[in-house]
Each structure stands twice: as structure tokens, then as C-alpha cells.
Amino acid sequence: MIRRHTNQSLVYSIRSHIVCIYRFSKYRCILAKQASIFIMKVFFLCFLCILSLSSSAMANEQAVAPSLSTIYQLAKEAVEKKIDVESNAKVDITPQNLEGRLTPPRCYPPISVELASDREISRNNTVKIGCNTPDYDYPWQMYLSVRVDVQYPVVVATQLLAPNDILDNQHLTIMFVDQYSLKGQYFSDVQSLMGSRVKRRVAKDSPITDKNLCFVCKGDMVSIYANTANIQIKTLGEALRDGNIGEAIRVKNNQSNKQLEAVVIAVGEVEVRM
Secondary structure (H helix, E strand, C coil): CHHHHHHHHHHHHHHHHHHHHHHHHHHHHHHHHHHHHHHHHHHHHHHHHHHHHHHHHHHHHHCECCCHHHHHHHHHHHHHHHCCCCCCCEEEEEECCCCCCCCCCCEEEEEEEEECCCCCCCCEEEEEEEEECCCCCCCEEEEEEEEEEEEEEEEEECCCECCCCECCHHHEEEEEEEHHHCCCCECCCCHHHCCCEECCCECCCCECECCCEECECCCCEEEEEEECCCCEEEEEEEECCCECCCCEEEEEECCCCCEEEEEEEECCEEEECC
16 A cells, blocks of 8 residues: 555656646746747847938938039030031030039939920020939929030131132131031032132131132133033033022023023033933
8 A cells, every 4th residue: 555655646746747847848938939029029120220220321322412513514415415416517515604603412313414495406505403312302403504616617718808819729728617607508628619709708717608609600601511321512601690519500502602501510610401
């Protein structure tokens, strides 16, 4: 009986220890789980704070006040993209001077640049420049005036030219002239004008235009050419009016005394189109 009682006591004791260990382990598991959740929350909040501070720092680093030279360059590039001129033209783009008149705010990239209107590039143009900025509660923008000067190489007089002067190299040179000073048809090749005659007075450094001269002048003796598929006929005649290359004028054939319409092809030469 004593041995049996002892065995029962031992079993009871073991069961009690197991229950205590189980309850203690369960309690430890609950504590560990709660601690893990707490640590994760703290870690997440710290991560958010670091991310926010990092983003703010990056934003402040990216927001930079553009220099006036940067603004000038952006405005010039906006105009250059739209300007349409001949390849031999000299183009000078001059933005409005902002020295002492403007202090740009800090800007987040990119800075927006565009022409204020869709019209063609002219002498005076307006460019709109803007950006988002931390310095204001609204986007910053400004309008900048940009002047465009276009010059073309043209034949000009090296001296005062009088009517009936016959042009040669000493009378002419090439000079860049503002496009708004060019009226009528102008010339860019000195050699093409050799031998033509001045009709109107031309001041020194003034462009030579089709109104100033004639390649064939009224009353001049001219060579009249008539071309066919196989032969070329040449005869002499008299110009009945002034004409420049490419223009049709009336001429009189000296042999037949007939009047013909012919096209001026060179100094003192016309062609009858068959």
C-alpha cells in the first residue's frame, strides 16, 4: 500500500510540474509575441520618420535657384528650336537683361520653358519660364523678352553708285545686312552682277536690289538666242524695256524688225523660248 501511494504521489508531482511548465511557457510565448509586435511597430515608425526626413532633405537639395545665365540659356534654346532661317543667315538671340531686377526662387527640376505664343519668330519675342518652388505656395513663373536679329550676306555698294555705272569688282562687296532692311530682290553673289548697269543712285554700303540695276536696259543692243532640239540660232536686236535675269521683255529683231518676247538670261543676252 505504501509503495502504491508513493507512485501516485510521484505521478501527481510530475503532472503538476508539467502543468506549471506549460503555463509558464504559454505566458512566455504571449510576452514574446507582444514584445515582437511592439518592436515591429517601433521599427516601422522609425522607418517612416527616416524616410520622411530623407525625402525632405532630398527635396531641399534638389530645389536650387537657377542663375540668370541659366535662364538666358533656356530662353535662347526655346527660340532656337522654332526659328526658321536660311543656312547662310547670321542669327543673334539676345534675352532681356535681368541684372539687378530679378532674384529667381529655388526651383524643383525641371524648369518649364516655352514661347508665350504660337506665332512665328519675329524681332521681339516672349518666353515663359516657370517651376514649382518650396519658396512659394504657388508655382513661380516669369515672362522674358527675347530679341532676334537675323542678317543675310548680300551684295552691297563699296562706294556711291550713279546711274549708268557699269558694275565690276571694285564697286561691290559682300556684307551682312539685317533682314528688315532688305527690300525687293537682293543678291548674294558678286560675280553674277558683273557688267550690269546701275539705273538708280545707290549709297555706299547699301544693298544692290533688282530695282537698282538692269542686266538688259532699254535701248541696249542684245544677242537674241533661239534654241531648238538640234540647233541654236543667234541674231542681234534691241531691248525695248529694262529687264533682269529671268524676266520676260520685248525685243526687236534687227534683221526682220519684228518684235519678240524673250527672257533675259545674262548681261546683254535674251532667249526666245520656242
